Amino acid sequence: MPKSWFLRFGLITGLLFLYIPIILLIVLSFNDNRSVSVWSEFSFRWYGELMRDDQLLSAAWLSVRVAFISASFAVVLGTLAGMMLARFGAFKGRALFSGMVSAPLVMPEVIMGLSLLLLFVSMEQVLGWPEGRGMLTIILAHITFTMSFVTVVVQSRLVSMDASLEEAAMDLGARPAKVFFVITLPLIAPAIVSGWLLAFTLSLDDLVITSFVSGPGSTTLPQIVFSSVRLGLSPKVNALATIVVTIVAIGIICAGIYNARQEKARQRDEQMAQQGG
Structure with a gap:
């Protein structure tokens, strides 16, 4: 029991630490006063100012x-x-490929940005492309690390997925491309949606x-805020x-509902397959 209370206290403390600043930010967005320390009255003044900025x-x-194009x-x-890392086994250069893919996860952003x-x-000096720095270079850079x-x-998701479903489809004569689009893609769709939202x-x-x-x-919102x-x-x-x-919260809720429905459908299909077998 003490351990359970300690875990609950830690969870609640962590959630409050994360979400109280966001709640305060939302509340202060309706404050008519410019100062963040003085509340005057409820107003949509700053939303109107935002629409004119x-x-x-x-x-x-x-x-x-x-963000949309990069993701x-x-x-x-x-x-x-x-797919290559999960399904192609030990191919030549796998260690190098895996390391190159994982490098942006641990590399400092300053080093990545400078490189x-x-x-x-x-590239601009040798190929003449891309011309200068702008939206295109930002997109290419974001794709690289996301x-x-x-x-x-x-x-x-692929490692935890039952590969026998794909093998059974190929044994029945399905081509690899059809197996991917009909079997694999629907099963990993929740992971793809989660990956897109994360990116x-x-x-x-x-x-x-x-x-x-x-x-x-080509100044982005974080640059303006900073x-x-x-x-x-x-x-x-x-x-x-x-x-x-608000938009992100709606997206997360929709993705959560979609993932929950996909998981229920997967479990239902597995149960039907076991009953049929």
Whole structure:
């Protein structure tokens, strides 16, 4: 019993530590006063100010576009990499490939940002592409480090999945491509959705790597927020953060419901298969 109470206390303390600042941010976004320490009255003033701030809105829209494109490409590449590591066994160069895929997980962001900047500068000098630093270089940089997280998530799901289902489909004459799209892909869909959400969040939140590979006219939301902190954070940022938190929360809830339904369907199919066998 004491151990159970200790675990509950630790869980509640951790959740409060994580979510109380977010709750305070949401509450202060409705404060009519500019000061975060003085509450005057409930108001939507800063949401109106936010709608008239073109710089902040354009930075937020750029961040969303970069995150969406980066996460989509990272899911494709990460899924392929996870398939290779989970299904292709011990192939030549596996250790090197696995190390290269996992390197962005442990490499400091400063090192990654600097190395990517040098890569883009060298490519521009040799190939003439990409021209300067902007949205394209940010997307390429974000794909580079987010695909590693997708690979880990997808590989873990493939390793825990029963490979006999794929083998049975191939024994019945299905081609590898059809097995992947009909059998494997639906089973790993929850992991792919989770990987996409993780990649989207990491891209939307990134500051260090983006600071290295961005250029004039390609300022993202984290860069705007970080630069404004030195001059005093505007309550408009609280309003924007509240909107982002709401959208992310809705996405997480939808993904959770989807994953729960997929898991129930998988368990139901397994039970039917066992009963039929």
